[in-house]
Amino acid sequence: MHTRSKILAALGVALLAMQAVPVNRENPPVESEIPAPQEVREILERACYDCHSNQSRWPWYGYIAPASWLVEYDIEEARDHMNFSEWDSYDEDEQIDMIEEAWEEVLDEEMPPFFYLPLHPSARLNENDRAILRDWADEAG
Numbered sequence: 001m002h003t004r005s006k007i008l009a010a011l012g013v014a015l016l017a018m019q020a021v022p023v024n025r026e027n028p029p030v031e032s033e034i035p036a037p038q039e040v041r042e043i044l045e046r047a048c049y050d051c052h053s054n055q056s057r058w059p060w061y062g063y064i065a066p067a068s069w070l071v072e073y074d075i076e077e078a079r080d081h082m083n084f085s086e087w088d089s090y091d092e093d094e095q096i097d098m099i100e101e102a103w104e105e106v107l108d109e110e111m112p113p114f115f116y117l118p119l120h121p122s123a124r125l126n127e128n129d130r131a132i133l134r135d136w137a138d139e140a141g
Contacts, residue, residue: 018065023072025062028054032088040136044084047112047123048102051078054085059119096140103137106130 036044050056051074062071082098090098105111112123125133
């Protein structure tokens with residue numbers, strides 16, 4: 001067996017072995033929902049909920065290691081930062097701060113993240129979406 005074939009075989013075995021590492025894809029129960037107008041909720045559900053809620057939809061690549069590990073990590077980090085499905089666990093000041101911070105990240109085009117958009121084009125925010133979110137954040141603050 002040539003060196004190249006050995007390397008490819010070893011990589012194949014390693015890739016198969018990675019699939020045995022467990023990834024938690026369970027969504028915790030929804031405890032509460034963010035009280036937002038319907039048009040805002042539709043945008044949040046389309047562009048934010050996969051990571052910032054307990055209603056994550058796992059993409060096909062979220063079932064293949066090592067990508068699955070990154071998806072799990074991103075979801076855990078996002079939920080820790082802000083979780084729309086546990087909205088009532090934050091006090092009123094935290095809620096206002098989170099809405100304002102979320103708008104700032106949308107304004108700065110940090111959310112949704114650039115690397116998320118190619119495989120999730122429906123999460124892309126157009127100018128109308130941005131205007132709706134801006135107005136909502138202005139009302140909250």
